[in-house]
Amino acid sequence: MSLCAQSISLELGGKPVITQLDIQLDPAKIVTISGPNGAGKSSLLRVLTGEWTPSSGNVSMDSVQIENCSIRKIAQSLAVMPQHSSLNFAFSCEEVVELGRTPHATGTKIDREIAHSALESVDGDQLAKRLYTELSGGEKQRVQLARVLAQIWQPEPGQSRYLLLDEPTASFDLAHQRLTLDVLRRLASEGVGILVVMHDLNLAAQLADTMVLMKQGRIMTTGQAEHVMQASLIREVFDVDVSIVKHPRHGRPSALL
Amino acid sequence: MLIASRKLSPTTLITMLVVLLPAALLVALLTGPIFISPFDLFEIYFRPTESGNIQEQMILSSIRLPRLLLGCFIGISLSICGAAMQGLFRNPLADPSLIGVTSGASAGASCVIVLGGVWLEQAAFGLPLVAFGASVGGLIAVVIVYRIATSATGTSVATMLLAGIAISAVAGALNNLFSYFADNDMLRRISLWQMGSLDGANWQRVTIAAIVALTLIVVLPRLSVALNALLLGESEARHLGIDVERLKRMLIILTAIGVGSSVALAGVIAFIGLVVPHIVRLLIGPDHRYVIPASALAGAILLVLADSLARIIVAPAELPTGILTALLGAPVFFSLLAQQRSLRSGAV
Numbered sequence: 339m340s341l342c343a344q345s346i347s348l349e350l351g352g353k354p355v356i357t358q359l360d361i362q363l364d365p366a367k368i369v370t371i372s373g374p375n376g377a378g379k380s381s382l383l384r385v386l387t388g389e390w391t392p393s394s395g396n397v398s399m400d401s402v403q404i405e406n407c408s409i410r411k412i413a414q415s416l417a418v419m420p421q422h423s424s425l426n427f428a429f430s431c432e433e434v435v436e437l438g439r440t441p442h443a444t445g446t447k448i449d450r451e452i453a454h455s456a457l458e459s460v461d462g463d464q465l466a467k468r469l470y471t472e473l474s475g476g477e478k479q480r481v482q483l484a485r486v487l488a489q490i491w492q493p494e495p496g497q498s499r500y501l502l503l504d505e506p507t508a509s510f511d512l513a514h515q516r517l518t519l520d521v522l523r524r525l526a527s528e529g530v531g532i533l534v535v536m537h538d539l540n541l542a543a544q545l546a547d548t549m550v551l552m553k554q555g556r557i558m559t560t561g562q563a564e565h566v567m568q569a570s571l572i573r574e575v576f577d578v579d580v581s582i583v584k585h586p587r588h589g590r591p592s593a594l595l
Numbered sequence: 596m597l598i599a600s601r602k603l604s605p606t607t608l609i610t611m612l613v614v615l616l617p618a619a620l621l622v623a624l625l626t627g628p629i630f631i632s633p634f635d636l637f638e639i640y641f642r643p644t645e646s647g648n649i650q651e652q653m654i655l656s657s658i659r660l661p662r663l664l665l666g667c668f669i670g671i672s673l674s675i676c677g678a679a680m681q682g683l684f685r686n687p688l689a690d691p692s693l694i695g696v697t698s699g700a701s702a703g704a705s706c707v708i709v710l711g712g713v714w715l716e717q718a719a720f721g722l723p724l725v726a727f728g729a730s731v732g733g734l735i736a737v738v739i740v741y742r743i744a745t746s747a748t749g750t751s752v753a754t755m756l757l758a759g760i761a762i763s764a765v766a767g768a769l770n771n772l773f774s775y776f777a778d779n780d781m782l783r784r785i786s787l788w789q790m791g792s793l794d795g796a797n798w799q800r801v802t803i804a805a806i807v808a809l810t811l812i813v814v815l816p817r818l819s820v821a822l823n824a825l826l827l828g829e830s831e832a833r834h835l836g837i838d839v840e841r842l843k844r845m846l847i848i849l850t851a852i853g854v855g856s857s858v859a860l861a862g863v864i865a866f867i868g869l870v871v872p873h874i875v876r877l878l879i880g881p882d883h884r885y886v887i888p889a890s891a892l893a894g895a896i897l898l899v900l901a902d903s904l905a906r907i908i909v910a911p912a913e914l915p916t917g918i919l920t921a922l923l924g925a926p927v928f929f930s931l932l933a934q935q936r937s938l939r940s941g942a943v
Contacts, residue, residue: 384830387834389830389833389834409833409836409837409838410836411836412836413833413834413835413836413837414836416834418830418831418834420828420830420831423827423828424685424827424828425685425826425827425828426685426686426687427685427687427826427876427881428876428880428881429826429880429881429882430880433880433882437823437824437827437835438835440820440823440824440835440836440837441835441836489835
């Protein structure tokens with residue numbers, strides 16, 4: 339049981355975006371992907387979800403090739419939170435979160451309850467009746483997070499659950515960054531496999547079971563935070579000098595500019 | 596519970612419209628250059644000879660009834676195609692004519708009016724030649740737009756929008772070209788046709804319009820959950836388990852049929868496809884499960900009422916219906932927009 343990409347390569351318009359890349363996402367684990375802009379992180383997400391077909395290599399979910407799964411079946415176990423959302427119709431927030439239940443046939447009543455709990459879990463219960471189009475960027479992002487949480491709130495029988503997020507904390511204030519980390523941790527403890535694209539190395543180091551650093555479509559290094567967060571590796575990937583210190587509370591490595 | 600800025604719950608609006616539609620149909624049946632009393636309706640229609648109302652019975656059964664039914668079905672088709680297009684383009688201001696059907700059909704009709712000559716009054720498949728020309732023109736336009744926008748990676752909605760604009764420009768130019776070579780009589784026909792009118796109503800046209808409208812009513816609501824997901828964005832909809840390519844293809848085909856046939860049967864009736872779904876959304880929110888049926892009902896009501904007015908306002912002559920749909924719909928639209936703005940500024 340895992341979401342697995344084996345030696346995938348992707349070319350867009352003749353230019354290589356991902357080259358010979360292997361990655362595996364196991365249930366109950368959190369993998370973070372960081373890297374400079376244009377490293378191919380978002381493209382990797384699209385390949386992993388089956389939205390784009392790799393030029394070579396293959397992607398499988400729970401040992402089934404992803405192109406052989408129906409779109410609906412994938413959606414029942416795999417939720418994706420995009421970096422930007424383009425919704426400009428005046429749905430209320432609870433309606434947006436209920437859209438997350440689209441692939442399931444659990445009935446309106448259960449869907450409502452799940453949407454409500456999902457909104458609550460991202461500190462959004464007071465947003466429920468407000469119009470999505472009138473929210474601030476951070477509030478919208480929280481509602482979108484609730485939507486993908488609702489999508490994989492409970493497992494379909496015999497299916498595992500995966501959550502892929504592209505920069506989920508980008509527009510969050512500190513309290514909601516903290517909240518997001520806690521929510522993702524709790525989901526992982528329930529058995530959800532989580533892959534997060536994250537620019538903030540320190541948040542990533544705090545969250546990840548496995549950190550991945552990407553550059554130019556390749557994985558430069560991967561492993562536990564202590565292994566990845568080294569000044570020399572970060573210099574190689576991001577081309578900046580940092581000092582690594584231990585976080586005074588939880589002891590995870592942090593990079594200081 | 597109702598969302599603060601929404602005026603009505605979906606069930607309230609739909610119930611109101613369900614009551615209003617028969618009322619509007621009745622008004623349309625009774626009004627015209629000759630007014631018929633609602634109390635005599637049964638007598639006239641079912642016992643014309645006994646009550647000495649053969650002329651009135653003729654007016655009802657071969658003029659007013661087909662005409663109001665044609666208006667009803669075309670109103671349904673135009674407004675739910677509008678709802679579908681606004682969903683597809685994820686833009687509440689999208690119009691069914693964006694994919695080029697309307698302008699293509701206009702050019703087709705003008706072409707037939709100018710070049711048709713002595714065959715103009717001939718019929719093909721139960722339709723006058725002009726309507727036939729319009730269908731062909733609309734079809735060609737959609738096929739070109741769809742071809743341009745579709746590549747190996749799927750159909751690009753943005754490209755389709757641009758291609759629609761381009762094809763509309765080409766069709767508009769053709770239209771002008773035909774108008775330039777037209778004589779006075781042809782010019783009048785072309786411009787009247789472009790204002791849209793239900794005056795050519797007969798039972799053949801009603802049958803065609805009914806088949807199209809009923810097809811749309813049966814098929815589109817099944818796509819409403821997918822349309823809701825599509826509003827989040829194409830890849831988001833895919834991640835929610837929607838086959839987006841298939842959905843887009845179905846929406847384009849259905850809209851082409853709905854709008855193309857409406858334009859062929861009654862000319863260009865502006866405004867309904869744009870404004871009716873928009874008004875409905877302002878009242879009850881964007882959920883397609885309610886927007887589609889409510890738009891169908893409201894579109895039918897608006898077109899039937901507009902057409903009744905068109906028949907009496909300058910009686911015994913009549914105005915093109917398209918003029919009145921705009922005149923009736925626009926004030927409602929303006930007032931809703933103004934209310935929405937004041938509500939927003941009040942909230943901030």
